[in-house]
Amino acid sequence: MPQFKQRQFLDFEKPVKELFEQLAQIKEIAEKNPTVDYTSSIQQLEQSLLERRKEITKHLTPWQQVQLSRHPDRPYTNAYIKRMLTDYIEFFGDRNVRDDKAIVGGFGLLDGETVMIIGHQKGINTKMRQLRNFGMANPEGYRKALRLMRLAEKFNKPVITFIDTPGAFPGAEAEERGQGEAIARNIYEMMRLKVPVICVIIGEGASGGALGIGVGDKVLMLQNTWYTVISPENCSSILWRSWEKKEVAAEQLKLTSTDMKSFGLVDEVVEEPYGGAHWNYEEAAESLKQVLVRLLKELKKIPAEERINNRINKYSKMGFWEEVEE
Amino acid sequence: MQHEEDFDANLAGEDKSSEEAKSRWFKRIKKGITTSTAEKKEAPDGLWMKCPNCKYTCTVLELKENLFVCPKCNYHHRIGSHEYFNILFDNQEYEELFDNVRSVDFLQFKDLKPYNKRLEEAYSKTGLNDSLSVGAGKLHGHDLVICCSDFNFIGGSLGSVMGEKIAKAVDYAIEHQSPLMIISKSGGARMMESAFSLMQLAKTSGKLSQLSDAKLPYISLCTDPTYGGTTASFAMLGDVNIAEPGAMIGFAGPRVIKETIKKDLPAGFQSSEFLMDHGFLDCIVDRKELKDKLAALLTLFKS
Ligand SMILES: [Zn+2]
Numbered sequence: 001m002p003q004f005k006q007r008q009f010l011d012f013e014k015p016v017k018e019l020f021e022q023l024a025q026i027k028e029i030a031e032k033n034p035t036v037d038y039t040s041s042i043q044q045l046e047q048s049l050l051e052r053r054k055e056i057t058k059h060l061t062p063w064q065q066v067q068l069s070r071h072p073d074r075p076y077t078n079a080y081i082k083r084m085l086t087d088y089i090e091f092f093g094d095r096n097v098r099d100d101k102a103i104v105g106g107f108g109l110l111d112g113e114t115v116m117i118i119g120h121q122k123g124i125n126t127k128m129r130q131l132r133n134f135g136m137a138n139p140e141g142y143r144k145a146l147r148l149m150r151l152a153e154k155f156n157k158p159v160i161t162f163i164d165t166p167g168a169f170p171g172a173e174a175e176e177r178g179q180g181e182a183i184a185r186n187i188y189e190m191m192r193l194k195v196p197v198i199c200v201i202i203g204e205g206a207s208g209g210a211l212g213i214g215v216g217d218k219v220l221m222l223q224n225t226w227y228t229v230i231s232p233e234n235c236s237s238i239l240w241r242s243w244e245k246k247e248v249a250a251e252q253l254k255l256t257s258t259d260m261k262s263f264g265l266v267d268e269v270v271e272e273p274y275g276g277a278h279w280n281y282e283e284a285a286e287s288l289k290q291v292l293v294r295l296l297k298e299l300k301k302i303p304a305e306e307r308i309n310n311r312i313n314k315y316s317k318m319g320f321w322e323e324v325e326e
Numbered sequence: 327m328q329h330e331e332d333f334d335a336n337l338a339g340e341d342k343s344s345e346e347a348k349s350r351w352f353k354r355i356k357k358g359i360t361t362s363t364a365e366k367k368e369a370p371d372g373l374w375m376k377c378p379n380c381k382y383t384c385t386v387l388e389l390k391e392n393l394f395v396c397p398k399c400n401y402h403h404r405i406g407s408h409e410y411f412n413i414l415f416d417n418q419e420y421e422e423l424f425d426n427v428r429s430v431d432f433l434q435f436k437d438l439k440p441y442n443k444r445l446e447e448a449y450s451k452t453g454l455n456d457s458l459s460v461g462a463g464k465l466h467g468h469d470l471v472i473c474c475s476d477f478n479f480i481g482g483s484l485g486s487v488m489g490e491k492i493a494k495a496v497d498y499a500i501e502h503q504s505p506l507m508i509i510s511k512s513g514g515a516r517m518m519e520s521a522f523s524l525m526q527l528a529k530t531s532g533k534l535s536q537l538s539d540a541k542l543p544y545i546s547l548c549t550d551p552t553y554g555g556t557t558a559s560f561a562m563l564g565d566v567n568i569a570e571p572g573a574m575i576g577f578a579g580p581r582v583i584k585e586t587i588k589k590d591l592p593a594g595f596q597s598s599e600f601l602m603d604h605g606f607l608d609c610i611v612d613r614k615e616l617k618d619k620l621a622a623l624l625t626l627f628k629s
Binding site: 171185210238241252255325 | 334337338425426427428429430432433435436437438485486487489490493515517518519520521522523524525526527528529531532533534535536554555557558559560561562563575576577578582583586587589591595596600604605606
């Protein structure tokens with residue numbers, strides 16, 4: 001859990017909040033009174049905190065899961081990069097318009113092997129949230145991502161993408177520069193990349209903005225994330241004609257990692273630390289890293305052409321329809 | 327042309343706009359979901375129609391003879407897939423393909439109405455079996471497969487059926503070594519199919535890459551309106567991207583953009599002409615010149 005700022009709690013995190021504060025208090029007291037041994041009470045509190053954290057994520061409603069995916073303390077792409085990769089070098093710009101801060105990426109070593117990592121990046125404070133545009137990329141962000149993917153292809157290095165966006169930015173300039181075309185192009189080109197591609201939903205997976213860096217041989221979701229065609233809020237406003245039905249919309253959209261796995265639209269769900277990834281960045285990064293290393297090993301064994309065919313065939317099967325006799 | 331419209335309303339399966347451009351003349355007679363093309367009813371030719379742009383009034387017959395383009399101001403009325411097929415295929419002869427692919431309400435999605443009910447309503451309102459039809463025939467002697475969306479059917483929304491029909495059309499085009507054209511007219515993805523509808527962007531793009539590998543031409547025609555998931559996939563991926571004059575084309579809808587930037591949008595924003603200026607289209611073609619232009623293109627690809 002991040003120590004550098006005030007910890008924030010969602011409504012349904014109340015039960016852990018009290019324990020967390022008690023623990024903080026007793027630790028402070030212990031520090032001030034080095035002669036008294038508080039070890040056992042600290043251990044006890046830590047144990048019950050862990051239990052409570054475990055409980056909290058057990059019975060979340062879809063809407064609560066959406067809220068958890070947007071938890072202000074949640075780790076973003078750079079937090080994972082820092083913990084999973086060594087010798088990371090970030091690359092910037094689409095070589096055309098500018099550098100989009102809502103998407104970051106670069107080469108680094110994962111378990112000793114070079115990978116290209118690309119992901120949406122949200123800001124960690126008010127100022128940075130603005131700079132990162134709340135993880136909403138412009139066309140140049142998608143085009144930067146494509147440039148980096150091509151670079152990876154040139155050097156035959158796998159691509160890993162981290163998805164965490166409330167959607168592609170719906171601005172006037174984004175339209176002028178072809179937001180739709182940029183996303184379409186990425187989807188098309190990712191389908192044909194000769195190197196292994198793994199995509200991970202690490203937070204919010206909304207719509208074309210997510211899919212624009214989201215086509216891969218394997219698509220994973222972290223446990224407390226969501227992925228669908230539209231945010232529950234926008235879905236509520238369009239289909240229910242009201243902003244008030246976001247909870248119902250979240251239910252109807254069946255957007256949780258469990259749902260998505262059961263539909264076969266994602267390949268694996270990666271468990272998060274008890275209570276959510278924000279409770280332990282190290283643990284969250286480590287368990288994701290292990291899955292990525294395992295999958296990359298599998299994917300590298302498949303010849304490129306076969307891998308591309310598998311990828312296209314996988315997506316070709318997606319959808320539900322029937323063919324009636326006429 | 328200045329028309330602002332809430333495309334989202336159409337995606338919700340509502341038909342709120344009073345605009346005559348909604349082409350009510352093409353409202354088909356209710357025949358249930360097994361209606362075959364032959365049974366679909368055209369509008370009575372004698373009916374009088376007013377142009378929503380210049381208010382010029384003429385009969386449906388006159389408009390039809392002018393390919394549903396206003397004889398006065400060149401406004402391109404919204405028309406359906408079978409109207410495009412009749413305009414483009416030689417002697418109005420074509421084979422309709424994959425019309426037996428139908429929606430299934432797998433998620434049992436329910437907003438203000440159950441998805442199943444919306445589908446039933448759309449079937450009886452339009453006489454169509456989904457928001458996209460596929461026709462194969464000849465265009466000035468060239469083989470051509472055309473996938474064309476119908477805006478009347480839940481806003482021309484991109485769902486599993488549209489995705490599967492496009493996938494099948496690509497396979498068919500490869501098998502018959504035929505060029506493919508997709509005519510888009512859509513408010514975006516079909517939300518009632520949730521993530522399944524989003525995945526159609528990937529599915530159709532993947533299939534189009536196979537068409538490309540087969541060295542077959544893919545022509546995208548954007549008509550009014552082309553938005554959302556459609557723009558973010560096949561509509562922008564043509565070897566050649568064409569649009570009809572005055573069509574509205576974009577990723578985010580004008581309402582959402584206005585709410586985001588808290589400013590009014592300039593005149594002509596997201597029009598075909600705007601997209602042409604910004605480099606996303608190869609040409610804007612009048613409906614009356616469309617067939618000849620396509621033939622010229624197909625000849626160049628072949629020779
Ligand atoms: Zn007119």
